[in-house]
Amino acid sequence: MKQTGVWQSDLSLPEYEQNIAVLVRDNTARFGDRIIYQEIRNGSERKLSWNQLSSDILSIQQFLLDHGFKPGDRMAVLSRNRMEMLEMELAVMSMGAVFVPIFAGFPCQIADSLVAFCEPAFVVVADQGQYDKISSPHAYRGIIHFDPVEQSHANLYSFRDMVGYSRAEDFAGYDVPRDSVCLMMYTSGTMGKPKCVQLTHGNILSQQAALRLLWNLSEEDRFLSYLPWHHSFGGIFEKYAAITNGALLSLEHGFGKNTDLLIENWKRVRPTVFFSVPKIYQEIVTRVLQSDEVENIIFHDGLRFIFTAAAPLPKNISDVFQSRNVPIMEGWGLTETSPCCTITDPKVPREPGVVGFPIPGVQIKIADDGEIMIRGANVMKGYFRNPEVTRQVLSDDGWFATGDVGEFTDIGLRLISRKDRIFKLTNAEKVIPTEIENLITKDCAFLTHAYVTGSGRDHPVALLFPNKAMFSNIPDKSLLKGSCECPRSLADLSSCLNRCLRILNDSMTVKFYRLNAAMLVDYELSIENEELTPSMKLAPNVVGKVFKADIEALYDGKQVYSDKVYVIHLE
Structure with a gap:
């Protein structure tokens, strides 16, 4: 799999269609009157x-x-x-x-x-x-x-x-031609202004050819789809997995925003596979633990596997699926790579942050500074009307600089951070904030996101965003860390986090990673306000600006009196 510093699959990419027209023609001849798509609109099924x-x-x-x-x-x-x-x-x-x-x-x-x-x-x-x-x-x-x-x-x-x-x-x-542009997508812009990515017929179809080697999808499969089509996870990866294999693509008309409706649609469609981001899996698990009926709906006999991407799936969430014998697959990629580059093997024990090995047709190498580089049939043609930035990230020999830092382990690629999120403290020590964020959230079902900052400061601090739906739930004790109790309010959660963060600080061998303070914020981050990307990843630049005054208050040591904010001092 590894040759001269380049990682690639042992499987060769098979032949695939020249373009989307050929795909649709061939599948129409093959599937005829089979249903490709269904939705509920204005109370009626179409x-x-x-x-x-x-x-x-x-x-x-x-x-x-x-x-x-x-x-x-x-x-x-x-x-x-x-x-x-x-x-x-x-x-x-x-x-x-x-x-x-x-x-x-x-x-x-x-x-x-x-x-x-x-x-x-x-x-x-x-x-x-x-x-x-x-x-x-x-x-x-x-x-x-x-x-x-x-x-x-x-x-x-x-x-x-x-x-x-x-x-x-x-x-x-x-x-x-296979290399003709057929789709342009704006990047989610987690670290700045969106760019318009040009993707070709070959980009999309080569990826689906790779998935056919890895997954046994067919016209018998049912997809329950809410992921937005303007984003590569839903608009390319999930949607074309269904189209290519003749599976049923059923719209989740709550669009992932209404858990009750999601469960109702799940009962109606009985999906065999489900693609989502950690935030939605967190909401599903919350409801499963509240209701035996919901558990029976979600974990029906036909559910073959779930797929997660965009952010690490917390272990306490994945444990619920694995304990019910539902395989979890995780992948990683970017809009510029159509999007998937790696996929985990469900037979290998999961480790948060590890996203598997390259799919067929994709090559990966790690640059000297740790940046992950990608080459393959899945790499974009370039950014529309932006040749200068295209040249900055795409080399003459086809290597794309992802902006992500990572390393290979025995079980796959481990994501470390976005390159431009790594910051230095006043003592010149480098901090990788995502490592701290993942440590905070990986065992806590009561948090949706954590944001760590501290560039040019003496120490890092964190903003924490609660999953308030959990307050009405009595979870499995296996979902709680150590001696944690089940909080029933933000005040309870603040006290619990005070204990947990102190334990986390004590466990950190890298002392300058230890948080000096944190703030629990009663606020729901949203895509509409650009605080979350369409795949529910936190947009750090936006969050940093929105909560700038709160962050300053943490560093100044000022007391913040608000029923929307709970300050946790950890000195």
Whole structure:
């Protein structure tokens, strides 16, 4: 697996489709009237078969061609996951054009600027609210709406009219080269301004070819999907795993924000596989421990495995799944790598922070400064309208600098930190904040996130964000660390954390990692406020700015009187 400092799979990447058009054509011939997608909308269930999908694609493509949208053009989309968005994406890609999904929760100014930046010929909006974010609708060749809007002008079109349009004879993009860009995604921007990543047909399809070697997915599998399609985890990794294998992709119409609805959808769909981030697994486990009925719904006989990514899955959460014989797989990657680079082996004992070995077709090496470097068919073509930054991260011989620091262990790649999050204290000692954050959260089911900072200071401090849903739960004692009791309020949790953090400090052999103070903040971080990325990772630059005054108070030793904040002094 390791040759001259480069790690790669022992399995060779098999042959795979040239482009998305070929994939859809072949799967339509294979699966016909099988359902590819279903959703609940306005209280009614809607289903889409492979045959209907291909028929609609032919109509959409003919409409677009007749209205001036051609291969190579870009289409920006402001919408949540829905059937129309899936059909539009596959139609655009299958004609050799480029699909650009953008987070529908962005406020007007950000959404409008991201749409304009990608220079689309057409813009798609879900509804009136998304339409209103476009400041200059006449600047684009066409605006398409899924749901009705009040406006009426010459370049405004309804999706309903598109699928009712006369059909083309065949897909327009069978001959599109594998290295043609078909998808552009804005990075989640955890450390700064988002960049627009250009991904090719080959990027997406090579990854799915690798997964076919590793996983035995088929048309019998059922996906319950809430992960947003403007983000690579849901929009590429999960969605195309279902599409490629002919599995059923069922929309979780609570979008991961309503645990009751998630459980209701789980009962209805009975997913065989589930892809999510640690925050959602934490909420699921909380409800499982509260109710035998929920436990029976989640851990039904057909559940084959769960997949987690974006952040380390706390051991106390993974233990619940493993104790019920549900394999856990964890992966790591970036939007720029389509996204997956490594996957864990469920037969190997899990270790938080270890994300497995390279998937077929991916090479990994560790640079002298510890940065993880990636090369393979999954690596992006570059950043749109940003050649300078592209040159900074992508070498002439194809190595992509990820910005993550890591090392290989006997059981796989261990992630250490984002390179630009590592800071120095006043004594010039380097601190890797994610190591401390992971130590704080890995055994505590009562915290969703921890944020450690301290650049240019004498010592690090931490902000802690509670999982208040746990207050109504009496957890398994196995989920509690040592002599911890079950807190029933933020005040109780603050007292508990005071004890736990002191124990953690005492256990740290690296003394300058010890926290001098921490603050429990009664605040729910959100994607809408950009404090979390779409994959629920904490966005440290934003959190640092939002809570700047609280951090200063911790360092100044000032008492903060608020029912929203609990200061924990650890000196």
